[in-house]
Structures are given as structure tokens and as C-alpha cells.
Amino acid sequence: MANVKARVKTPSSAKKGEVFEVKSLISHNMESGQRKDKKGNKIPRQIINKFVCTYNGNEVFSSDWHGAVSANPYLAFHVKAVDSGTLDLTWTDDSGAVFNKTAKITVT
Amino acid sequence: MPTNNKTFRVSRRDVLSYASAGVLATAGISLFGSVAKADKKMTMDMISKVTGGREAKSGRITLELPQIAENGNTVPLTVEVESPMSDADYVKSVHIYAEDNPLPQVISFHFSPASGMAKASTRMRLAKTQNVIAVAEMSDGSVFQASTEVKVTIGGCGG
Numbered sequence: 001m002a003n004v005k006a007r008v009k010t011p012s013s014a015k016k017g018e019v020f021e022v023k024s025l026i027s028h029n030m031e032s033g034q035r036k037d038k039k040g041n042k043i044p045r046q047i048i049n050k051f052v053c054t055y056n057g058n059e060v061f062s063s064d065w066h067g068a069v070s071a072n073p074y075l076a077f078h079v080k081a082v083d084s085g086t087l088d089l090t091w092t093d094d095s096g097a098v099f100n101k102t103a104k105i106t107v108t
Numbered sequence: 109m110p111t112n113n114k115t116f117r118v119s120r121r122d123v124l125s126y127a128s129a130g131v132l133a134t135a136g137i138s139l140f141g142s143v144a145k146a147d148k149k150m151t152m153d154m155i156s157k158v159t160g161g162r163e164a165k166s167g168r169i170t171l172e173l174p175q176i177a178e179n180g181n182t183v184p185l186t187v188e189v190e191s192p193m194s195d196a197d198y199v200k201s202v203h204i205y206a207e208d209n210p211l212p213q214v215i216s217f218h219f220s221p222a223s224g225m226a227k228a229s230t231r232m233r234l235a236k237t238q239n240v241i242a243v244a245e246m247s248d249g250s251v252f253q254a255s256t257e258v259k260v261t262i263g264g265c266g267g
Contacts, residue, residue, distance in 0.1 A: 019224035032233065034210050060222040066213040068206055070182045070231040070264075077217070080193075080224030 004028055006101040008089055013106040014081035022053065023076045026091055026099060032067035048099075050092040051075060056085035081107045151205045151212040151241065155253070158203055158243055164253035169202075171242050171256045180234040180264030187217070188227040189244045189252070199226035200245045208238035233264035 006026040014020045026048070033045025051063040061077045079087065084107045091099040155164070172186035189199045198221045204214040217228045226244075234240070241255040 055222065058222065060220055061228075062218045063228070064216040064218075066215060067211050068209050068214040068233045070233055074229070074231050076186075076229040078223055078225040078227055080222055082222070 004097075004099050006089070006091065006099050008087070008101045008103045010087060010103045010105055012104075013108060016081055016083075016107050018081045019078050020081060020105075021076055021078055022087060022089075022103070023074075024089055024101070025072065025074050026101075027072050028091075028093065030067075030069055030071045030073060034067060046094050048073060048091045048093045050090075052090045053077070053079070054088045054090075055079055056083060057088075081105065083107055148207045151207040154205060154212060155203075155241070155243055158245065159251045162249065162251045164243065164251045166253065168252050169242050169244055169254035171240065171254050173240055173256050173258050176259045176261065177234060178261045180236070180260040180262055182231045183234050183258060183260075183264070184229065184231050185214075185240070186227070186229040187242050188225075191226050191246070193219070193221055193224055193226060195221045196247070198223075198247045200247055202226065202228070202245075203243045204232070205241040205243070206232065206234055206238055207241060209233070209235045214240075234258060234260045235263045236260050 004027055007024065009023040011020050028048055029046065030048065031043055031046040033042065035043045037043055045067060047065060047067060047069065049065050051065065052059060053061045060079050063075065065073070084105065087103045087105060089101045168190045170188040174183065177183040185204065187202055187204065189202060191197065191199045193199065199219045201216055201218050203216045205212045206214050214232050215230060219226045237259045239255045239257050241253065244252040246252070
């Protein structure tokens with residue numbers, strides 16, 4: 001995957017204790033391993049299989065993905081605001097490639 | 109040597125027994141084929157692996173899915189589980205299965221008390237009209253299950 005572009009959207013600030021939504025989008029074919037090419041050969045699976053989100057270094061949410069996750073995967077989840085800091089989102093695919101995106105949040 | 113001759117002679121009974129063996133063999137193959145294709149059974153096996161003998165209760169899970177999905181390639185899904193999400197009582201994981209997909213596993217979400225809310229959304233592929241099942245594992249060991257039927261106009265696993 002040459003041009004994988006990850007995007008993440010979070011509110012720029014949140015009140016302490018507030019639960020906010022993190023929306024993410026990553027460009028990836030998510031080749032399911034079920035499709036066949038014109039010659040009838042199976043196209044090997046090449047998907048993102050793991051997603052992890054850490055908040056100031058602590059894992060707050062993770063997800064295991066299978067072939068049924070759509071191409072250009074969208075994922076939204078929630079995080080409780082504790083301290084100002086960084087959300088670190090990591091996607092890992094079948095080839096071992098790691099894609100990363102961070103977002104800053106100010107907690108008041 | 110008369111005995112030798114006998115072994116080479118093929119009787120009518122022999123022919124019949126071979127034929128029936130053949131029929132049984134074909135039946136065996138088709139039976140195996142149907143087992144390999146029975147995704148509902150595969151889904152049930154996967155779910156029972158998660159629940160590990162615990163009884164899956166109904167309730168607490170809200171599965172938001174379209175009633176009719178025009179494009180099986182991107183079916184929006186939102187799952188929410190009622191929980192205080194405190195250190196003592198929170199939702200550990202939610203697993204999503206599509207029982208008639210070639211591979212029923214779709215996605216697993218792993219929450220923590222720091223998630224604040226056991227709610228997540230994504231988009232998934234559905235091969236055809238089928239039930240989508242959510243299984244939620246709680247921190248206290250209880251298991252909840254819910255399912256919703258989605259009608260799919262154009263399947264999302266071809267190619």
C-alpha cells in the first residue's frame with residue numbers, strides 16, 4: 001500500500017470527565033481474500049487486522065478486524081477526557097505495515 | 109486352481125455392493141460440502157467459543173443497522189452496550205458476526221473503563237440478506253447477545 005492516508009477527527013478541547021467521540025478514516029483496499037482475479041486465482045488477503053488507540057500512552061480502545069470490514073475503513077469510538085495530551089492511533093495490516101496518526105486534545 | 113478363478117470372477121452381488129459404496133461415498137462428500145458451507149454453524153461455533161458455556165442474555169445491546177442495505181460493500185454499523193463503564197463494571201469486548209458471509213467474523217471492539225462509553229461505529233461488507241449478531245463480554249463475566257436482520261440488495265463479497 002503505497003499511499004495510505006489516515007485521518008482522525010476529535011474535538012480540540014473537552015471538559016474533564018467528558019466523553020468525546022474519535023472518528024477515523026484510513027485509505028486501504030482491505031483486500032478480503034475472497035475475490036478472484038480474471039484468471040480465477042484467489043487474490044491473497046491484504047487487510048488491516050489490528051487497530052489500537054492510546055491516550056497519553058495508555059491503551060483505551062482497540063479493535064480486531066476481519067475480511068468483512070469495508071474498504072477505506074471508518075471507525076468511530078469514544079474516549080473519556082482525563083488530561084490534556086495526545087491520542088495515538090495505530091493501524092497494522094497483514095503485511096506488517098504500520099500506519100500512525102496522532103491528535104491533540106486540550107482538557108479543561 | 110479353482111480358488112484363484114473365483115477371486116477374479118465378479119458376481120452380481122459384488123457389483124451391487126460396489127455401486128452402493130460409491131453412492132455412500134458421494135453422499136459423504138456432499139455432506140462434508142454442506143458442513144463446510146454451513147456458515148451459521150461456523151458462527152455458532154465461534155460464538156460458543158467466546159461465551160465458553162456461559163449463557164448469552166438478551167438486552168443491553170443496541171445494534172444500529174439499516175433495514176435495507178443497497179450496497180453490501182459498505183453497510184454502516186453502530187453498536188452500543190449499556191454500561192456504567194466504571195473500573196468495577198465495564199464492557200470488555202463486543203464481537204460482530206455476519207452469519208451468512210463466507211467468513212462470519214466481522215470485527216471485535218475492545219473497550220476499557222477509559223473509553224467512557226461502549227459505543228463504536230464502522231462500515232462492513234455483507235454478502236447477502238442475513239442476520240448480524242453482536243456478542244458483548246462484560247467485565248463481570250456475563251455475556252449478552254443481540255441480532256438484527258439486514259436486507260442486502262447488492263452483495264459485497266463478489267468479484
